[in-house]
Amino acid sequence: MLIQADALNRVYRSPLPGQSWGERFARLVRPKWSETHSVRDVSFGIARGECVALVGPNGAGKSTTIKMLTGILAPSSGRVSVAGFDPQRDRRAYVKHIGVVFGQRSQLWWDLPVQDSFRILQALFAVPEATYQQQLSLFRREGGLDEFWLRPVRTLSLGQRMLCEIAASFLHAPEVVFLDEPTIGLDLEMKARMRGLIRQINRDAGTTVLITSHDVGDIEKLSQRLLLIDHGQLKFDGSLAHFRQSAGDGHWWAAKLGGDRDAAQALLAAHPAGLAVRHNGDWLEVARDERLPLPELLQLLAPFAIHDIKPVEQSLEELLHGFYLAGKVGAREAA
Amino acid sequence: MSTLRACYQLALANGRVTATDRKGRLIICVGYLLGMWLLYWLWRGLYLNDPSRAGLDFATALTHVATAQTLFAIITTPADWRLAREIRSGEVASQLTQPMNLALRHGAMALGAVAAKALYMLPAFALFLWWAGLNLAPSSWPVALASLVCSFVLLFCLAFIVGLAGFLATDLWGIIASKDAVVQFLGGALIPLAFFPPAAQTLLHVLPFAHFFNTPVAYLTGQLHGPESLLIQACWALAFMLFAHLASLQVQRKLVVFGA
Numbered sequence: 001m002l003i004q005a006d007a008l009n010r011v012y013r014s015p016l017p018g019q020s021w022g023e024r025f026a027r028l029v030r031p032k033w034s035e036t037h038s039v040r041d042v043s044f045g046i047a048r049g050e051c052v053a054l055v056g057p058n059g060a061g062k063s064t065t066i067k068m069l070t071g072i073l074a075p076s077s078g079r080v081s082v083a084g085f086d087p088q089r090d091r092r093a094y095v096k097h098i099g100v101v102f103g104q105r106s107q108l109w110w111d112l113p114v115q116d117s118f119r120i121l122q123a124l125f126a127v128p129e130a131t132y133q134q135q136l137s138l139f140r141r142e143g144g145l146d147e148f149w150l151r152p153v154r155t156l157s158l159g160q161r162m163l164c165e166i167a168a169s170f171l172h173a174p175e176v177v178f179l180d181e182p183t184i185g186l187d188l189e190m191k192a193r194m195r196g197l198i199r200q201i202n203r204d205a206g207t208t209v210l211i212t213s214h215d216v217g218d219i220e221k222l223s224q225r226l227l228l229i230d231h232g233q234l235k236f237d238g239s240l241a242h243f244r245q246s247a248g249d250g251h252w253w254a255a256k257l258g259g260d261r262d263a264a265q266a267l268l269a270a271h272p273a274g275l276a277v278r279h280n281g282d283w284l285e286v287a288r289d290e291r292l293p294l295p296e297l298l299q300l301l302a303p304f305a306i307h308d309i310k311p312v313e314q315s316l317e318e319l320l321h322g323f324y325l326a327g328k329v330g331a332r333e334a335a
Numbered sequence: 336m337s338t339l340r341a342c343y344q345l346a347l348a349n350g351r352v353t354a355t356d357r358k359g360r361l362i363i364c365v366g367y368l369l370g371m372w373l374l375y376w377l378w379r380g381l382y383l384n385d386p387s388r389a390g391l392d393f394a395t396a397l398t399h400v401a402t403a404q405t406l407f408a409i410i411t412t413p414a415d416w417r418l419a420r421e422i423r424s425g426e427v428a429s430q431l432t433q434p435m436n437l438a439l440r441h442g443a444m445a446l447g448a449v450a451a452k453a454l455y456m457l458p459a460f461a462l463f464l465w466w467a468g469l470n471l472a473p474s475s476w477p478v479a480l481a482s483l484v485c486s487f488v489l490l491f492c493l494a495f496i497v498g499l500a501g502f503l504a505t506d507l508w509g510i511i512a513s514k515d516a517v518v519q520f521l522g523g524a525l526i527p528l529a530f531f532p533p534a535a536q537t538l539l540h541v542l543p544f545a546h547f548f549n550t551p552v553a554y555l556t557g558q559l560h561g562p563e564s565l566l567i568q569a570c571w572a573l574a575f576m577l578f579a580h581l582a583s584l585q586v587q588r589k590l591v592v593f594g595a
Contacts, residue, residue, distance in 0.1 A: 059379055067394050067428070070431075070432055071431070071432070072428050072431050072432065074588070091431065092434045092435070092436070093434070095431075095433060096434050098432070100429070100432040100461045102428060102429060105425060105426055105428060105429045105434075106426075106429065107429045109348055109352070111350055111355065112351065112352065113354045116348060119344060120341075120345060121433075122343045123337070123341040123343070123344040123345075124344070124345075124433050124434060124435055125434060126337035126340075126341075126434075138591075300372070304495050313560045331471070
């Protein structure tokens with residue numbers, strides 16, 4: 001595995017303020033702490049060349065996990081290994097093998113032209129000229145980097161700046177790139193362009209990508225695998241297809257009928273398969289199951305004048321929303 | 336070699352950023368010359384009834400203070416403000432994903448800013464010396480320049496250590512203002528250390544304070560000749576570098592960067 005996280009924990013300690021003056025003075029000498037588990041027993045492995053999405057609601061522990069993987073934060077316990085490095089211990093040698101984009105931070109120089117920022121990064125990462133030109137060529141060709149190559153970073157639009165940030169993170173041909181909300185605030189066209197570039201590098205150069213995003217489009221278009229984290233714990237690790245199958249309320253047939261819907265519902269409910277049947281607006285929905293194939297369903301509903309029939313699946317966004325909501329309810333019940 | 340190239344690129348970049356603001360440069364130079372003009376008349380007033388004070392004549396005292404104030408304007412860098420701001424904003428997270436020591440990065444950038452400021456402030460300083468009829472007469476330019484380098488290292492390391500306090504405190508204004516006041520007063524930038532009692536002078540020379548400004552200025556103005564003070568200054572510079580490095584390691588070990 002290129003990335004291996006074993007039983008990662010990160011605990012933040014913050015001092016508890018005293019209630020009275022006496023308590024406040026006493027706490028100066030002997031402080032009391034409250035502990036927050038930001039990440040709890042998270043384990044996963046990512047193979048070389050994978051593109052994995054790390055998702056979860058705000059405050060779930062995604063960014064803390066990314067920071068531990070990039071060597072910025074030390075885990076309170078547990079072990080991380082990326083490309084054979086301990087990110088915290090070997091930080092300076094390790095970061096030469098990774099690229100990082102924090103969507104709300106910049107590694108570019110605000111007052112200097114884009115090309116100067118890139119030259120500084122080239123010097124910092126000791127990138128040979130040939131590699132530098134080769135890595136840039138894709139972003140020049142597909143991203144239109146040349147349009148604003150000589151402009152100071154402060155004059156760029158958000159989309160142009162993010163394109164530069166992503167190009168900068170790939171500049172030293174890293175083995176793995178961590179993208180923390182790389183498409184935040186971008187318009188549809190720029191998002192599509194960005195996703196295309198990331199997908200291409202992941203596919204052609206075999207660069208491993210770990211992306212966190214609240215944008216379902218990023219997850220669907222880029223990743224093959226989902227790591228779902230909530231309340232600091234890893235709740236799901238698997239393919240998108242598997243997540244779609246296992247999360248949400250399943251797959252349905254939806255029929256719009258001209259005849260008596262209640263009678264049709266009663267008829268379907270009486271079917272020996274015992275499938276769930278429900279009204280949803282103008283539609284009558286029945287759970288999709290091989291025990292009630294489509295031809296048989298059409299035959300059953302034929303007397304009720306079928307105007308339309310379609311398969312219904314929840315979107316990934318709805319599935320994730322349901323997942324997060326269940327997590328909140330679970331946490332409230334546990335409290 | 337690659338580290339040196341990276342330092343050069345960072346110094347060049349920050350030097351360019353410092354030097355690009357033409358209006359800012361002009362305002363700084365005009366303000367500086369105004370300050371020097373006021374300094375001239377202040378010291379002229381102090382020497383009106385007495386040709387010699389603390390063993391210094393008017394020209395020597397004014398040259399000392401004017402040179403020290405110019406040095407303060409040039410080699411004092413806002414590394415403390417910059418680092419504290421980057422820590423508070425979380426920008427430091429991006430820097431820690433680059434293969435460079437935090438202190439070295441800020442040191443290279445500070446050096447670039449100092450070089451840029453020297454380029455546009457030294458002509459103003461030369462203009463003032465010409466107008467006031469003063470001149471610098473170091474007995475050895477290499478020793479004086481070495482002392483200037485040590486002074487830069489001392490001031491940068493101090494600013495860097497203070498900036499690291501951004502990991503602990505929200506507002507560093509009080510700490511930085513106090514540091515600047517102490518460094519200027521006890522370092523001989525406001526008044527020459529010759530005006531201090533002899534015991535205090537000895538103590539300030541043994542401690543690092545005199546070496547912030549008094550030692551390089553004394554070499555530049557020809558008041559100091561031997562290498563003893565430079566050696567003490569160099570020892571303090573090494574100690575400050577070591578302390579800054581250890582502080583940086585300690586702070587990074589405890590690092591917490593909140594939010595995305």
